[in-house]
Amino acid sequence: AQSVTQLGSHVSVSEGALVLLRCNYSSSVPPYLFWYVQYPNQGLQLLLKYTSAATLVKGINGFEAEFKKSETSFHLTKPSAHMSDAAEYFCAVRGSTLGRLYFGRGTQLTVWP
């Protein structure tokens, strides 16, 4: 079975501070992992994905995530937050031959000026 746990439903940081959004996964097969971002009243936009090629994955808008099998984690980071990063972030896992994604409950990121 596959599942995702996102620790912290809300994260607040100051502009310029480090962003760290946590994601732990459970998968019975080698996982493919994704981070999506959702801006208000919009759909989901792919930030980055892990597909077993490299454990450190770089995405758009300066975000990156590191796959740690021993910790079953795929945390999302950005060195310096920008006001435009304020949004909801979803971690998702796909761990079977089917295409379905299993999403976490999301983390709302607030960036203070």
Next chain:
Amino acid sequence: DAGVTQSPTHLIKTRGQQVTLRCSPISGHKSVSWYQQVLGQGPQFIFQYYEKEERGRGNFPDRFSARQFPNYSSELNVNALLLGDSALYLCASSLTAVYQETQYFGPGTRLLVL
């Protein structure tokens, strides 16, 4: 290039009614998946279609049905609407239905059931 498009953008229905939501995938994509996102939660998988065949179904009642057309567009139908069906319905497309494919999401249809 156009992304995934969905129509309508917003919809208001009353309990017991039926609704049809539409999705056009990215050009060249042959797989469409549907997700339901209730306020405050992550998206939940409803269906996946590939080459007009159902390839997966989530834990949703039979009131939910879908189909995919020869041009790979898709419709999601929900019968006998309940208040709890109020949600953002997201469509995602991918080139195929295989494991490695990235799913690209549309803007969603926001359904309100009164």
